[in-house]
Amino acid sequence: MKFAFIIDPLAKLDPTHDSSVAMMESAGNLGHEVYITSINELSVVGGKAYAHLQKISLKPVKLVDNHWKAEENWYLLEESTFLPLESYNAVFMRTDPPVNTPYLYATYILDLIDPKKTKVVNSPQGIRAANEKMYALQFPSVIPDTIVTQSKSVIADFLSQKEALILKPLGGKAGEGILFLQQGDRNFNSLIEISTKQGKEPIMVQEYLPSAKEGDKRIILLNGKPIGAVNRIPTGKEFRGNMAVGGRVAQTDITERELNICEILAPKLIEDGLFFVGIDVIGGYLTEVNVTSPTGIREIDLLNNVNLGQDVINAIAF
Ligand SMILES: Nc1ncnc2c1ncn2[C@@H]1O[C@H](COP(=O)(O)OP(=O)(O)O)[C@@H](O)[C@H]1O
Ligand SMILES: [Mg+2]
Structure with missing residues (x-):
C-alpha cells in the first residue's frame, strides 16, 4: 500500500x-x-x-x-x-x-x-469539527467544571466558587499559554487581559484538579477504542504535565472509569471520522481531545513493549 x-x-x-x-x-x-x-x-x-x-x-x-x-x-x-x-x-x-x-x-x-x-x-x-479544547464540552458528564469566555467578570464569578483555575488558550498545544490562577492572585486582571488578548478572544477556564500532580494521562484511541496509555507527571517545579515542558513519562494502565470515558466518546469520534485520537485525562476527568497530531506512541511502545504504530497501520491496511 x-x-x-x-x-x-x-x-x-x-x-x-x-x-x-x-x-x-x-x-x-x-x-x-x-x-x-x-x-x-x-x-x-x-x-x-x-x-x-x-x-x-x-x-x-x-x-x-x-x-x-x-x-x-x-x-x-x-x-x-x-x-x-x-x-x-x-x-x-x-x-x-x-x-x-x-x-x-x-x-x-x-x-x-x-x-x-x-x-x-x-x-x-472531523478536524474542523473538533477544536482540541472545546470538543470535550460535548461530554459534560466526564469533564471538570469548565467555562469558555472572554469576560473578566464571568471568570471572577467562576473563581469565587473554586479555589484555583486553569486558563487555556483554545488553540494551544504542549502546555503553551496554560496558566494557573488562584483566589486572591494579584495578577488576576493582567493574566485575564493577556490570555484573552484584551477581551478579544475567548479562553477555556477550568477548575483546577489537584490530582494533576499525580499525572496527566494520555490515552490513544484508534477508531474509538483505547489501544494504549502513558502518564505524564509534572516535575516539582512546574504544574503542567506536558512532555514538552519536562513532564516525566511513566507506565500506566487504563482504569475502569477511563474505559468508560472512551466508551462515551467512541460513537461521536467515529461519526466525526476521528480515527486516531489522543485524549488527556486528569484524575478521571477528560480535559482535552487531541485530533491534529496526537503524540505518545513512542513512549507507550517503550514502557509497554508494544508497537502501536503497527496497530494503526494494520487497522488501515487490512
Ligand atoms: N483542569 C486542570 N487541572 C489541573 N491541571 C490541568 C488542568 N487542565 C490542564 N492541566 C495541566 O495543564 C497541562 C496542559 O493542559 P491541556 O489541557 O492538556 O492542554 P495542552 O496539552 O494542549 O497544552 C496538563 O498536562 C496538566 O498538567
Ligand atoms: Mg494536553
Whole structure:
C-alpha cells in the first residue's frame, strides 16, 4: 500500500518521540511505501487534491539503555513528484497546531479526496469539527467544571466558587499559554487581559484538579477504542504535565472509569471520522481531545513493549 503523511518539516521532528515518525516507520517495516508532504505543498488541479510528495525510507530507532536512539541520518528522501492524493491508499494529516488559516485551507483541499479511494486520517471535516479544547464540552458528564469566555467578570464569578483555575488558550498545544490562577492572585486582571488578548478572544477556564500532580494521562484511541496509555507527571517545579515542558513519562494502565470515558466518546469520534485520537485525562476527568497530531506512541511502545504504530497501520491496511 501507499501512505502519504502531511507533516511539519522533518528537521522539526524528533524521531525518538514523534508519533508521525513512529507510524511512518511501522508502515515501512510492514512493507508499505511511505511518502511525505506538507500543507504548503498541496494544490487542487482539475477538482482533485494534489501534492508534491517525496518517498521516504526510514532507519528505525533502536532501544539503547532503555531509550529510543535514532541514527544521525535517520531518513532518506527521493525526488519530489506531483501526484493526486487519491493515488495513495491513506493520507495522514499530521501537521502540528496551531489550526490557523493555512491549516484550515489544507483541510478544504483534503475534502476533495474521495473517501472510497483514500482514507484520510483524521477526516478533514472531523478536524474542523473538533477544536482540541472545546470538543470535550460535548461530554459534560466526564469533564471538570469548565467555562469558555472572554469576560473578566464571568471568570471572577467562576473563581469565587473554586479555589484555583486553569486558563487555556483554545488553540494551544504542549502546555503553551496554560496558566494557573488562584483566589486572591494579584495578577488576576493582567493574566485575564493577556490570555484573552484584551477581551478579544475567548479562553477555556477550568477548575483546577489537584490530582494533576499525580499525572496527566494520555490515552490513544484508534477508531474509538483505547489501544494504549502513558502518564505524564509534572516535575516539582512546574504544574503542567506536558512532555514538552519536562513532564516525566511513566507506565500506566487504563482504569475502569477511563474505559468508560472512551466508551462515551467512541460513537461521536467515529461519526466525526476521528480515527486516531489522543485524549488527556486528569484524575478521571477528560480535559482535552487531541485530533491534529496526537503524540505518545513512542513512549507507550517503550514502557509497554508494544508497537502501536503497527496497530494503526494494520487497522488501515487490512
Ligand atoms: N483542569 C486542570 N487541572 C489541573 N491541571 C490541568 C488542568 N487542565 C490542564 N492541566 C495541566 O495543564 C497541562 C496542559 O493542559 P491541556 O489541557 O492538556 O492542554 P495542552 O496539552 O494542549 O497544552 C496538563 O498536562 C496538566 O498538567
Ligand atoms: Mg494536553
